[in-house]
Amino acid sequence: MSTENAIRQVVSVDEQGFDESGEPVVDEDGFELVDETPQFRPAVEQEMKAKVDANHPDARPFGLTLEAEERLEAREWEIERTKTRFDARQESSREARTKKVAEKGSTERGRVFEERAGSVNKWTHPDEPDPRAQLSQEELAGVNEQAVRVERKLDGWTSAAISRKLAERVVDGSSLMSAVIGVFEALQTEPGRVVPIAALEEVRRQEVSIEGRVKTLWEPSHTSISQVGLVEDESGTVKVTVWKRSDAPWMQEGERVRIHGAARNWYEGRVSLAVTGWSTIHFSERGRWWE
Template sequence: MRAREWEIAKTRTRWDDRQESDREARTRRRVSEQSKERNVEFEKRAASVDARLEPGREDPRKGLRREELAAVNQQAMRIHQMVKSSVSRAVLSKQIAERMSNGAELVGAATAVIEDQWMRPGGIVPIAKVGDMDRGEVTVEGRIERIWEPSHPAIQSVGLLEDESGRIRFTVWKKSKQPLVREGDRVRFRAAAKNWYEGRCSIALTRWSNIEFPERGEWWK
């Protein structure tokens, strides 16, 4: 008990315990400064990969007319909803405007930005485009249209996943230790491995994959 009382007393002790103390204000300012410093450092690292993200670079949207800017922002919102990107709508609109400043039309610029988002690690790829992606793992999202009886004891489940663009066959291996899925579930398969059989592309969930259920939400709600 004495040790606990000592701890409480020490915690409450402040070197600037004056009534007009500005400790909290100074702390808030310092946290804000550190946050700005981290953001600048992040932007510098991003600019080393993509020069369009260089801090202080002139915003390409400044050269757009009002109606063009409105159309660009609308496309950025559509892309953000389509690809469920972690990139903000503001950044997407800048990327579209950058391409337009280099001579691209609005539709072509938006299409190029969409493809860039698909190529990002973890970017959600439309099922119809899975076979065209130049990598061995993809992230897809859709609704499970059908589940079949597994033909092998090593298979946990096999079925069809469908989104607005098409369907793809998926296999979940038991060793992957993934949660069970049911027909009608909306799922997001992350890092699903691509396979080819008789000219058709399919995906498989391995131990490095992950299944998410966007519609289930938190259990406490």
């Protein structure tokens, strides 16, 4: 009897191993047996505590080999050393040295450029003294007074910068009034500024910017032209042609417009402007809430 029981126990163990291979275990009635052994899983708080402990700076890298642990410690030491700042400043020594080299190179290149420009205009040379120091007290007072007057008519220029330009012309032999006229015209037509329409013929560059009111519009003479008309300001009137490929907004008669980057052309001895793809048109009076 004991032998049969032992054989049966061995067979039952083999059957259990066979059943664990993937096939469900059923009882004598054919119902599947369910393993009611409880499975223990960590709670949410335990999982959160484990993540906090794992990311803690004092936690040891468990599960790593000695070589991997030493490599990790060496990497952390290298990162800490790289982050170390000197002289309590917010930049590393390498960043500070790079910044000094870049500043030195920029200063040297700027000086070389100023020296080359000084061969054309001596006042741009870095070794040339301030021209205002070469004027008498009476001449300097007149230059400063005129600089304040010019500053009121031109936006974006300080009286100090204007007085230096006036002093340059006065030292070169021009009278004060001639210097005022020359400096005013030069600053008025400089790149990026809105040029009076009457001064368009004197501008020496291809693209200009104007501001005025649309006086009249007429039917274009070619299908490639979107609009054509006259724009006027206090100084004069100019013909403006808007090409279709520019995709510019539509202008209306009586509107105030500012055109940036218009191409300057000549037609029958008179200057005209063309709005191209590089031009922009702004309407300062559109969308005003009181209208």
